[in-house]
Amino acid sequence: MNVLTLRLTSRALCCGWYVPELREPRWQHTSSWEPGAAVLGDSVATQLFAARRMLSSIVSGSAPDAIGIHLRHGGEVLDRPTRASEDVLDALKVVAAQAPLHIPPTLGLARIASQIFAGSPVWLVPETAFFCGLPVREQIYGLAGETRRALGVRRFGYHGLYHEAACDLVIGQRIRAGNQGPARVLSVCLEPQSELAAVRGRQPVMVTSGATPLEGLPGETSCGELDPGIVLNLARDFSIGPEQLDALLSRQSGLRALAGQPLSLGQILRSTSRNTRLAREVFAYRLLAACGAGCGALGGADALVFSGRYARQAEELATQLSEALVCALQGQTEPVCVHYLHEPLDRLLADATIRAAGPRARASAGNAAGVDGGLL
């Protein structure tokens, strides 16, 4: 089936046209839109009209069999890729407060796409769906029930498409090798806000991100894990308000703060400069600690998979991590296999759309049920 993928970043609209006979996009286009805008302006509609004209010129009279729209956060409302109806879009307004810069524009995009490509079904593909079924013990924070309910917080992961594809890669290779058992996968997604997920088969049991992507590994500009006492001290001793603190922790911290200059994770990983050493070491250390936590959650590890836009820069990291895991897993006889997933996000978005909308849609798509095996 032919799929049009649409993905909004904070600065751009990325369009891709995927056809069955090619893994690469038949056509793709990226155009800027106003950064941080809460709603989409006419420019995006204009861009989509242009995309429609472009597609018609590629294949005469063609219309997408499905449109897959990337959704950063579907909350607990969407536990799988879901066709965008008015009811679904209304229901997602509840989640909008958790990602105010992402969800409202994406819902606007879905509405515009439905109008412009009338007749083509529009699917919302949430990154968080993979993590809807995280075990409750992993979801929960050590807060009183009334506080949790008032804030509506629970842990999610935010790179579900990469992690799901990483697990499928491992499962496929194990099946070809005659190993049918569920793999214990440490899936490392190297993106501007990187994330590690520990997955048994296709069921995640642990993830480094939290109620928002701010928690976990340090990002290019975001702080990652932080003592809550520091946030309170900054508020009290420096009289910084919550919004300024959010800007400080989200945009002025992370690897950029450690390196003293705005660099991508890829640049940090490639660099040998002394100036970036602290950033490299802190990132590698936190990632190793997270791998260990993942092994604790899984009882070991069979595979370590790197995905994301910086996966090609992960070789040195992979060597360090796999050597450390061999040393740590003293009771495990099987090695930890290292894999790389080099598929771009839009290809994974197209695949997820095809799985949801295609004739052989997975009956059990999504991880809806969080089942806890007791620890006691």
Next chain:
Amino acid sequence: MQIMVLNCGSSSLKYSVLALPGEREIARGEAQRVGPRTAEPARIVHRGAGAERTVFADMPDHATAFDRIVQVLDEDDVASSDVIAHRIVHGGKHFAGSVEVDSGVERALSDLNDLAPIHNPPAVALVGACRSRHPEVPQVLVFDTSYHNTIPDAARTYALPETLRVEHGLRKYGFHGISHQYVVGEAAAVLRRPPSDFNAVSCHLGSGGASLCAVKGGRSVDSTMGYTPLQGLVMSTRCGDLDPAVTLQMLARQEGDAEAVERTLNRTSGVLGLSGASADIRDVIAGASDGLSGLTAQAYLWRLRKYLGSYLTLVAPAHAVVFTDTIGETVPAVRAAACGGLEGFGVELDPVANAGPGPLPADVAASGSRVRVLVVATNEELAIARDAFRLLTSSTSTAVEGAWS
């Protein structure tokens, strides 16, 4: 030299009267369940004059607990001590080692109250009370943060702008260092390994606070607690790890009132907040078949297991996992749940030995376990007394050991 050691936990006040250098114990005890009411009444369990007795008394705060302890010691005719030594949770960036108290030290100590709002204030108040009652008795402060001075930059650095990290000292300090250092030393001795070649994960699981320490070559290389004792494991009334954005959300809802959020995260979260019934994980585990208690136990144990896996990886190859303090020493179910499923790390418990470890220290690992699992009774009081004795008998006492700025 007779030294009275006072050890303020967040919900307990341990005390010990020791004669140094022979390390003869004259009396010891613990005021338990100090602070918020729990399912059982507050009490002092006192051991002295060859007998143990329990005295029930209301102890809403640590100062009251101290007064009750002094009464109990008087009843046993214990002589006044030559030195009072205090465990202080947070030494901040000013105190790198133990120090004798004077007015300047007391003022500098008071400045650290915000860093450990549950622990430092009662201990600081206790230092003041002791000085006013016994101005002629030297007092020594021994800090929980000192052992963690060896945590490397990669582990202690938060990904924050340099001005905050360097000028304002926002870094991981780590806590429970006195206990971790003591039990790690004991464990190395049990396993007949030189401390400099001993890798372990030390699990200090108290009835109030709890932390893990990653130990490589006998030195602390990481701690689950951070800049304050709020970070890390789910604790009695503390939340432990929390998404910074959630803290910001709470601040916004409280219109920027950091004190209110701090009270919530420090005093009404953790086991108490999750269960809604008790701040003591023992109460929760006893009723873990109930939905809310079950959820609380799962959250507490799961974070413990994840950190254990993480630290076993950081110190690899690990020689031992060491459990200590009230929960670590006395609750086999917690040890079993923490170590369960970690056979891949070479950790295997002997279920019979774990259920009844006998006299401590005890090795409760299965015979084939590559990583030994030890239960060691912590003795922070002895460790503190040793440090105080060393400080006061050293010819260069405050200049060397008591360095502070």
